[in-house]
Amino acid sequence: MSKIVIHTCCAICSGYPISYLKDIGYDVIAYFYNPNIYPSDEYKKRLDAEKLLCKHFNVQLIEGKYDTDKYFDCVKGLENEPERGLRCDKCFALRLEKTAELAKNIGADCFTTSIVISPHKNFQKISEIGQNIGNIKQIKYLAIDFKKKDGFLKTNNISKELNLYRQNYCGCLYSIR
Numbered sequence: 001m002s003k004i005v006i007h008t009c010c011a012i013c014s015g016y017p018i019s020y021l022k023d024i025g026y027d028v029i030a031y032f033y034n035p036n037i038y039p040s041d042e043y044k045k046r047l048d049a050e051k052l053l054c055k056h057f058n059v060q061l062i063e064g065k066y067d068t069d070k071y072f073d074c075v076k077g078l079e080n081e082p083e084r085g086l087r088c089d090k091c092f093a094l095r096l097e098k099t100a101e102l103a104k105n106i107g108a109d110c111f112t113t114s115i116v117i118s119p120h121k122n123f124q125k126i127s128e129i130g131q132n133i134g135n136i137k138q139i140k141y142l143a144i145d146f147k148k149k150d151g152f153l154k155t156n157n158i159s160k161e162l163n164l165y166r167q168n169y170c171g172c173l174y175s176i177r
Contacts, residue, residue: 003027004142005103007095007113008061009034011049012166014114015158017146018057021112029108030054033064033098035071036091038173049165056162064098071172083175084122089129091172096130100137110140117146117155120170 004026008014014030021028032050037043043066054061074094078087096113103111113130116123127143134141146155159166169175 001025001027002110003029003106003108005029005031005062005099005106005108005111007099007111007115008032008050009095009113009115009171010046010167011053011162011164012155012159013117014050014155015053015162015164016151016155017112017114017117017144018053018059019154019158020144020146020151022057022059028057028059029106030059030061031064031099031102032061033095033102034171035065035067035094037066037171038068038176040066040068042167042171045165046167046171049159052162052164053158062102064102070094079174081174083170084120087174089125092126093129093133096126096133096141097137100130100133100139100141104137104139108139110134110142112142112144114146116144117151119147119152123147 008030018028074090075087081087099111115121116126123145130141
């Protein structure tokens with residue numbers, strides 16, 4: 001069984017991707033690395049929901065360091081960028097780089113992210129970022145468009161069924177505006 005590390009941004013987005021990866025035969029490890037989430041109370045709500053989801057699907061959850069300084073350093077100078085702009089690209093790259101490093105360190109075969117299930121995120125752009133990082137870190141990025149075949153509907157149904165916390169913004173300070 002191939003081992004995959006999936007970066008999870010929140011329980012809503014990761015429900016169907018985790019389920020799908022398990023169904024196609026992967027040994028799934030969820031990695032919650034999101035130093036972008038603001039404020040810390042929001043981070044805790046999302047992490048608690050992810051813990052419930054991972055328990056439900058019986059997958060290991062690894063929590064990355066909640067280092068907001070790392071995020072703010074990463075996006076410094078891009079505070080006024082629009083949503084889906086360069087600030088978001090930098091944020092995706094930060095989180096995917098840490099995911100690739102973890103995957104390689106624990107001997108996983110590949111890595112991916114649940115972020116791409118959101119209809120507000122650009123699958124192609126995030127996949128390019130993931131593949132570039134995979135090439136640099138020498139580990140395969142698995143580009144799966146989890147939105148296909150009603151993935152977004154399925155992930156929402158999972159979150160409703162499990163009564164998981166549902167946020168109303170992407171997560172960072174700038175997306176609250």
